[in-house]
Amino acid sequence: MTTLTASRSDASHLFSAPVIVAALGYFVDIYDLLLFGIVRLPSLASLGLSEAEISLTGASILNWQMTGLLLGGILWGVLGDKKGRLSVLFGSIITYSLANIACGFVQDADTYKILRFIAGVGLAGELGAGITLVSEILPKHLRAIGTSLVAGIGLLGAVVAYFTVEFFDWRYAYFIGGGLGISLLLLRIGVFESGIFKDLKNQKHVEKGNFFSLFNNRDRLSRYLKCIGIGLPTWFVIGILATFSNEFGKALGIAEAIKPGLSIMWCYVGLSIGDFCSGFLSHWLESRKKAVFYLMLFTLLCSCIYLYAGVKTSGQFYFVAGLLGFGIGYWAMFVTIGAEQFGTNLRATAATTIPNMVRGTVVMMTTLFASFKESFSVINSGALVGVICFLIGIYCILTVPETHNRDLDFLEE
Numbered sequence: 001m002t003t004l005t006a007s008r009s010d011a012s013h014l015f016s017a018p019v020i021v022a023a024l025g026y027f028v029d030i031y032d033l034l035l036f037g038i039v040r041l042p043s044l045a046s047l048g049l050s051e052a053e054i055s056l057t058g059a060s061i062l063n064w065q066m067t068g069l070l071l072g073g074i075l076w077g078v079l080g081d082k083k084g085r086l087s088v089l090f091g092s093i094i095t096y097s098l099a100n101i102a103c104g105f106v107q108d109a110d111t112y113k114i115l116r117f118i119a120g121v122g123l124a125g126e127l128g129a130g131i132t133l134v135s136e137i138l139p140k141h142l143r144a145i146g147t148s149l150v151a152g153i154g155l156l157g158a159v160v161a162y163f164t165v166e167f168f169d170w171r172y173a174y175f176i177g178g179g180l181g182i183s184l185l186l187l188r189i190g191v192f193e194s195g196i197f198k199d200l201k202n203q204k205h206v207e208k209g210n211f212f213s214l215f216n217n218r219d220r221l222s223r224y225l226k227c228i229g230i231g232l233p234t235w236f237v238i239g240i241l242a243t244f245s246n247e248f249g250k251a252l253g254i255a256e257a258i259k260p261g262l263s264i265m266w267c268y269v270g271l272s273i274g275d276f277c278s279g280f281l282s283h284w285l286e287s288r289k290k291a292v293f294y295l296m297l298f299t300l301l302c303s304c305i306y307l308y309a310g311v312k313t314s315g316q317f318y319f320v321a322g323l324l325g326f327g328i329g330y331w332a333m334f335v336t337i338g339a340e341q342f343g344t345n346l347r348a349t350a351a352t353t354i355p356n357m358v359r360g361t362v363v364m365m366t367t368l369f370a371s372f373k374e375s376f377s378v379i380n381s382g383a384l385v386g387v388i389c390f391l392i393g394i395y396c397i398l399t400v401p402e403t404h405n406r407d408l409d410f411l412e413e
Contacts, residue, residue, distance in 0.1 A: 068120020274329015
């Protein structure tokens, strides 16, 4: 009876309103984050841009969105520690929802850039705030599973985005994304703030959400940089191997043209499954570090297969893309590690900025990839970028402090 009662209690925690809202919020977040990449060609073509203009303007709009993500990560992170996790969770949702609805009405490229920048700012706050809230309200033995549920459900937004664009005009795809976000706000009834943050809020003497304090202490800076480093292989897979999959497919001699959108979709299918599994793996191993390390090694193996095992058909290629996605399914665990590394007065700032800093490194990865291609083949250029990302990632996960079962009710001095 005691075991049954405990199981029911665990289930009630895992399926509580904050966990559900955080998961659905991240679902809409991923839908909107990837939507421009999916509708880039048809949307810009419908605005009357030539093929050359689409390439340049599309890259520019993506850069504007990425800039919004970087700045928004800092903004929402600081607000999360100063005003509360819920204020960021709902503030970010309303920001990117309205921006995406507005994207459905866009008539020129300059307005498109501004709206994607605003959407990027909004999208930056969702995951960090959700993971921080869920980490603080769940019992320590359920944190890994809870945050994996949030990310596993959320990442399915990529699959829905792909099929939405397949069946609807790109403008309606934006309307659907914005509408999903607005509908999500109705679920805020019953969602409660983290008790740990409530206690902190009453401590007026404690400095909260000082982004620069992450850099003025050697130990904090080391933890912060290592958390960012752990995430590099995830966006190597998404930003290089999946995004440029058409180039890799051609270099491998695959007869059928590889579609980057389809590669990304299968990658996210694997990523969603991997995120579900990573939480249970961490729970079983009683270690965040071991779970992430094993999945990182699996990703490294799959990257070698992707590049050098002689994949010859599109079916095999997309299957390996799914395996790569499963390997980087430690994404939720990586964000959870970031949240657990820091005290309550800096937790939201760290957990929100860390994943967005990792996303920002894609610019450096693509720059290196393009630079390497001037001297090496596409395959070897991708491999060189991967070597850098995996060396940094493996070093960081092996040296970062373990946080499994850590009590989160502490402050950064």
